Amino acid sequence: MQTALSRGERVQHGTLIRLLHIFDSLPNQRTTPPPTSVFRHPLSGPSPASYLGYRTPEAGLLVSRRANDCQISPMSSEEGLSSTITDWLFINSWWLLLPFIMLLVIAAFIVAFVLLLYMISPLISPKPLKLNGAHVVVTGGSSGIGKCIAIECYRQGAFITLVARNEAKLLQAKKEIEKFAINDKQVVLCISVDVSSDYSQVESVIKQAQEKLGPVDMLVNCAGTSMSGKFEEVEVDCFKKLMEVNYLGSVYPTRAVITTMKERRMGRIMFVSSQAGQVGLFGYTAYSPSKFALRGLAESLQMEIKPYNIYVTVAYPPDTDTPGLAEENKTKPLETKLISETSGVCQPDQVAKIIVRDAVQGNFNSSVGPDGYMLSALTCGMSPVTSITEGLQQIITMGLFRTIALFYLGSFDSIVRRCMIQREQSKAADKRE
Numbered sequence: 001m002q003t004a005l006s007r008g009e010r011v012q013h014g015t016l017i018r019l020l021h022i023f024d025s026l027p028n029q030r031t032t033p034p035p036t037s038v039f040r041h042p043l044s045g046p047s048p049a050s051y052l053g054y055r056t057p058e059a060g061l062l063v064s065r066r067a068n069d070c071q072i073s074p075m076s077s078e079e080g081l082s083s084t085i086t087d088w089l090f091i092n093s094w095w096l097l098l099p100f101i102m103l104l105v106i107a108a109f110i111v112a113f114v115l116l117l118y119m120i121s122p123l124i125s126p127k128p129l130k131l132n133g134a135h136v137v138v139t140g141g142s143s144g145i146g147k148c149i150a151i152e153c154y155r156q157g158a159f160i161t162l163v164a165r166n167e168a169k170l171l172q173a174k175k176e177i178e179k180f181a182i183n184d185k186q187v188v189l190c191i192s193v194d195v196s197s198d199y200s201q202v203e204s205v206i207k208q209a210q211e212k213l214g215p216v217d218m219l220v221n222c223a224g225t226s227m228s229g230k231f232e233e234v235e236v237d238c239f240k241k242l243m244e245v246n247y248l249g250s251v252y253p254t255r256a257v258i259t260t261m262k263e264r265r266m267g268r269i270m271f272v273s274s275q276a277g278q279v280g281l282f283g284y285t286a287y288s289p290s291k292f293a294l295r296g297l298a299e300s301l302q303m304e305i306k307p308y309n310i311y312v313t314v315a316y317p318p319d320t321d322t323p324g325l326a327e328e329n330k331t332k333p334l335e336t337k338l339i340s341e342t343s344g345v346c347q348p349d350q351v352a353k354i355i356v357r358d359a360v361q362g363n364f365n366s367s368v369g370p371d372g373y374m375l376s377a378l379t380c381g382m383s384p385v386t387s388i389t390e391g392l393q394q395i396i397t398m399g400l401f402r403t404i405a406l407f408y409l410g411s412f413d414s415i416v417r418r419c420m421i422q423r424e425q426s427k428a429a430d431k432r433e
């Protein structure tokens with residue numbers, strides 16, 4: 001039996017499926033050829049032809065089980081070599097396409113998945129809260145960010161309860177807020193209480209407010225205070241105080257409104273944390289933990305109350321121009337000032353607008369500015385996601401933002417080192433004098 005087919009014929013026969021079929025029908029021939037019948041090219045050892053030499057005429061190849069049966073039509077040795085190599089490449093080249101086919105399939109799946117996510121996106125996003133006619137309680141509503149949040153809600157038709165300690169400041173804020181009324185039914189109620197000291201007091205003032213203005217639709221936990229300084233220089237009591245005001249002062253009002261919200265199967269709870277509640281910074285050993293704590297509270301609570309159609313928002317503002325910041329700046333270490341400057345100083349009305357918008361939409365995260373956006377994506381961890389776009393953005397940007405964050409951390413470390421060296425130098429100079 002002898003065959004030497006032209007290349008044209010080989011191509012004709014050489015469809016992928018046919019080859020596969022032929023491979024299947026020839027078990028062992030490829031892997032264990034009988035040693036006597038191997039065709040070897042004179043220029044090489046076991047050449048591709050040594051494999052080809054065992055296939056059937058259907059594959060358009062030399063076929064012989066015995067060396068003396070093998071006849072090859074006259075070809076020059078160069079022709080022979082290139083022809084056998086192209087044969088070999090042709091027959092085996094479909095494997096090379098496999099990675100591309102797989103990539104195409106994977107890409108198609110990703111595109112289909114993203115499209116599907118966008119299609120179901122409106123189904124998983126909460127329905128926006130209507131502020132017109134809603135009852136909004138703002139703790140810390142007599143000053144700074146809290147007052148601006150109250151104004152923003154009032155401008156959209158809400159009824160407001162302001163909660164803070166100082167009555168004069170409350171009345172002053174009430175007057176300011178009332179200027180933004182959009183109808184003559186709107187009311188601003190003031191209640192003086194310390195949100196951090198006694199739960200029963202907080203519970204009773206919330207009851208009073210609900211009796212006057214109806215059930216609370218949105219609670220804004222904004223009462224808070226800050227204190228910066230080096231760890232060993234901060235008064236020990238200060239650690240306790242900040243946890244009480246910033247953390248417990250948010251737990252108590254929330255605890256007081258949650259039962260009614262669950263009964264009504266609606267509501268919004270807002271916690272005002274800080275960028276210093278996403279990253280620990282020099283000088284904030286007492287303040288940062290009290291703001292980090294709010295995130296833990298918010299995540300746990302959100303998982304509990306989501307089935308009741310209640311949505312939690314945590315806001316992480318940067319430095320904001322308020323009486324609170326002015327007070328804090330009086331004792332702020334130089335390092336803390338220099339590091340905080342990275343994020344700049346915002347105006348409280350801008351911050352309030354963003355916070356209110358996010359709370360109305362039911363977004364879990366609320367950030368301000370480009371640094372705020374990056375910090376939130378970077379620190380999203382296991383926090384709930386309220387829109388598909390947000391989730392996709394986090395997935396895509398996290399690695400990049402971590403890279404950028406490493407540069408920020410490097411520059412913060414160098415600020416701290418330079419300040420330390422400067423202090424030591426001026427101390428040494430003082431001693432010499």
Ligand SMILES: NC(=O)C1=CN([C@@H]2O[C@H](COP(=O)(O)OP(=O)(O)OC[C@H]3O[C@@H](n4cnc5c(N)ncnc54)[C@H](OP(=O)(O)O)[C@@H]3O)[C@@H](O)[C@H]2O)C=CC1
Nearest residue numbers: 140142143144145164165166194195224274319320322324
């Ligand atoms: N300003 C900033 O740079 C940033 C601020 N934040 C956070 O935003 C929130 C508001 O800050 P800001 O506007 O600057 O602060 P302000 O000091 O300007 O206002 C604080 C408000 O909280 C009230 N308050 C404070 N302690 C209590 C208490 N124990 N019980 C009841 N009310 C209280 C104050 O009223 P009264 O004293 O009469 O009780 C006041 O109304 C704070 O939680 C702060 O940590 C977050 C990031 C940046």
Ligand SMILES: CCCCCCCCCCCCCCCC(=O)[C@@H](N)CO
Nearest residue numbers: 226274275276318319340343371374405
């Ligand atoms: C990709 C990574 C980006 C990283 C950016 C980091 C920026 C850090 C700046 C932190 C500023 C902290 C402000 C605290 C404000 C505050 O809560 C007090 N003023 C309250 O009075």
